[in-house]
Amino acid sequence: MNFTLHIWRQECAHAKGHFETYQIDNISPDCSFLEMLDILNDQLITRSTLNSQLSTTLNSQLSTLNSPITHPVCFDNDCREGICGMCGLYINGRPHGNDDGITTCQLHMRKFHDGDDIWIEPWRAKPFPVIRDLVVDRSALDKIIQAGGYISTTTGGVPDANTIPIPKQDADMAMDAASCIGCGACVAACKNASAMLFVGAKVSHLALLPQGKVEAAERAKKMVCKMDELGFGSCTNTYACEAECPKLIKRQNISRLNRQWIEALFGRDGK
Amino acid sequence: MNLPKIHSISKKILVGALGAFLSFFLLFHASANLLILRPDGGEWYNAFCHFMGTYVIVKILEIGLFGALLLHAVLAIWLAITNKMARPKGYHKPQRSKTHAGSKLQVWTGILIFVCLIMHFTDFYFVKIGWVKGKYMVQTEELMKVKATQPEAVSYAEQKGELSAKGTWLANFDKEDKVALEAAGLEVEPDFYHQAREKFKILHIVISYLVFFVVVWFHLRHGFAAIFQTFGLYNYKYGKAIEVLGQIYTWVVCLMFTAVVLLVYFGL
Numbered sequence: 001m002n003f004t005l006h007i008w009r010q011e012c013a014h015a016k017g018h019f020e021t022y023q024i025d026n027i028s029p030d031c032s033f034l035e036m037l038d039i040l041n042d043q044l045i046t047r048s049t050l051n052s053q054l055s056t057t058l059n060s061q062l063s064t065l066n067s068p069i070t071h072p073v074c075f076d077n078d079c080r081e082g083i084c085g086m087c088g089l090y091i092n093g094r095p096h097g098n099d100d101g102i103t104t105c106q107l108h109m110r111k112f113h114d115g116d117d118i119w120i121e122p123w124r125a126k127p128f129p130v131i132r133d134l135v136v137d138r139s140a141l142d143k144i145i146q147a148g149g150y151i152s153t154t155t156g157g158v159p160d161a162n163t164i165p166i167p168k169q170d171a172d173m174a175m176d177a178a179s180c181i182g183c184g185a186c187v188a189a190c191k192n193a194s195a196m197l198f199v200g201a202k203v204s205h206l207a208l209l210p211q212g213k214v215e216a217a218e219r220a221k222k223m224v225c226k227m228d229e230l231g232f233g234s235c236t237n238t239y240a241c242e243a244e245c246p247k248l249i250k251r252q253n254i255s256r257l258n259r260q261w262i263e264a265l266f267g268r269d270g271k
Numbered sequence: 272m273n274l275p276k277i278h279s280i281s282k283k284i285l286v287g288a289l290g291a292f293l294s295f296f297l298l299f300h301a302s303a304n305l306l307i308l309r310p311d312g313g314e315w316y317n318a319f320c321h322f323m324g325t326y327v328i329v330k331i332l333e334i335g336l337f338g339a340l341l342l343h344a345v346l347a348i349w350l351a352i353t354n355k356m357a358r359p360k361g362y363h364k365p366q367r368s369k370t371h372a373g374s375k376l377q378v379w380t381g382i383l384i385f386v387c388l389i390m391h392f393t394d395f396y397f398v399k400i401g402w403v404k405g406k407y408m409v410q411t412e413e414l415m416k417v418k419a420t421q422p423e424a425v426s427y428a429e430q431k432g433e434l435s436a437k438g439t440w441l442a443n444f445d446k447e448d449k450v451a452l453e454a455a456g457l458e459v460e461p462d463f464y465h466q467a468r469e470k471f472k473i474l475h476i477v478i479s480y481l482v483f484f485v486v487v488w489f490h491l492r493h494g495f496a497a498i499f500q501t502f503g504l505y506n507y508k509y510g511k512a513i514e515v516l517g518q519i520y521t522w523v524v525c526l527m528f529t530a531v532v533l534l535v536y537f538g539l
Contacts, residue, residue, distance in 0.1 A: 006363075008363075019363065090362060090364075092364055092367065093362065093364040093365055093366050093367035093368075094366075094367050094368060095368075098367075119363060119364045121362055121363060121364070124358050124360055124361060124362055125357060125358055126356065126357050126358060126359055127357075173507070189366070189368050191354070191358075191366065191375065192354035192355075192357055192358070193354070193357035193358040194279075194354070194357070224278060224279070224280055225278065227279075228278055228279050231356070231357055232357055233279075233353065233354035233355075233356075233357030233358070234279030234280070234282065234283060234350055234353065234354060235279070235280075235283065236283075236350065236351075236354065236374070236377060236497075237374060237493070237496075237497040237500050237501070238370050238374040238375055238377075239370055239374065240366065240368040240370045240375075243368045243369045243370055244368050250507075251500065251505065251510075252505060252506050252507050252510060254500065255499075255500050255503050255504065255505040255506060256503060256506070257280075257503075258280055258283075258284070258500070258501055258502065258503040259502075259503025259504075260503070261278075261280045261281075261284075261503075262284065262502070262503060265281070
């Protein structure tokens with residue numbers, strides 16, 4: 001399969017970015033999206049090496065000054081099996097590309113048509129500044145967790161299973177919420193760059209279980225305040241986050257967060 | 272002096288609460304409009320309008336309604352501006368996520384509703400406060416009171432006006448008639464029954480109102496379920512039911528409004 005790639009290139013956080021176009025041919029339909037970018041990077045490295053050898057030979061270093069960025073395309077990735085939340089590209093208008101419930105590393109080239117133009121952009125949000133090319137700084141999500149996304153009480157050693165009875169439904173909902181990998185696709189998809197699904201999931205997976213329930217409202221309050229402080233937008237119930245979440249986390253978690261916010265304002269934790 | 276900081280969720284809760292109040296008012300308004308379809312010469316509908324225009328509590332609620340409408344719009348625009356700031360640089364490719372158009376365009380449908388409301392107020396509400404001319408009516412009871420002192424005015428009114436089914440109202444007066452009747456010391460009220468029936472006979476006004484109702488449908492379609500979501504009531508158990516209820520509510524309200532306009536236009 002052959003593709004025309006339009007990739008956002010940006011030297012550093014403060015540089016002005018732009019799209020560069022690359023033609024890439026003979027890609028297997030079974031190739032993953034990140035493998036396709038690896039192949040592109042191999043080609044860029046080879047081309048860059050040849051160019052520099054040629055430039056040295058001809059002693060015309062000046063000619064390279066106006067040429068496009070020659071370093072390989074920088075993009076985040078780690079496990080490449082959809083569990084670490086490291087990869088994240090905005091592909092043809094959708095975070096993680098044209099499929100549901102997957103991360104970018106799980107996207108395969110068979111999901112595209114031969115000859116397609118593919119536009120690849122970094123996550124766009126004020127709290128996610130671009131570091132280089134397609135790599136963004138998502139530490140804002142860590143800061144939200146640091147603000148209160150934990151249980152502060154000392155709960156002692158790990159209790160035996162079933163010592164504390166937990167309804168199956170609650171355990172399932174907590175598990176579903178806990179599957180959030182913090183990739184930031186919800187922020188990237190939201191027209192307001194809101195992190196409500198992320199915060200909702202992080203609040204829910206603790207609030208649904210006995211150990212986390214005690215501080216639930218206070219936790220919601222701290223995390224939402226941090227989210228606002230970091231410059232994330234607010235939720236307007238568009239649910240693009242739910243549609244694009246690679247872990248299929250539901251909007252009900254946002255609803256639970258809202259409920260706990262109200263509790264924090266008017267309830268016992270609002271003191 | 273620093274203004275108190277309102278957190279994003281608190282702003283949403285305020286917008287939602289005001290939206291809930293406005294949504295409820297829409298159902299009330301649409302239900303009342305059905306009285307226009309009664310072939311009673313405006314007997315019931317004008318009695319209802321008379322009650323709405325004279326009862327003190329309703330007048331206070333009217334101020335509350337306008338306040339809610341304004342605050343709902345101001346808060347929503349404030350949210351939209353802060354949300355825009357959360358993504359200073361947008362995407363090159365437009366978003367293709369699977370979301371309902373109503374939710375993506377909520378701010379725009381809200382602005383369109385405001386524009387349509389100006390048209391609606393020009394047709395009806397501004398007549399009530401005397402900014403534009405329309406149709407007027409007098410209570411026959413009022414007329415009888417001045418019959419002895421103003422026989423000419425009464426006979427003029429009886430000649431020009433249309434009597435409602437039970438004879439409570441003498442209606443369908445124009446601006447000139449209103450001036451003459453007021454000069455005779457009669458209390459003249461807007462006649463929204465004949466006003467509506469006259470307006471909804473004009474094609475371009477009918478089309479404008481149909482567009483208005485489509486915009487309201489989009490706004491309400493998203494807004495209804497969003498209110499429950501904002502108040503944390505949208506859960507796994509009742510989520511689907513809320514969606515269905517929202518659809519029913521939206522369709523019922525919009526169809527009630529549409530039915531009145533179309534049925535009057537087709538002379539039914």
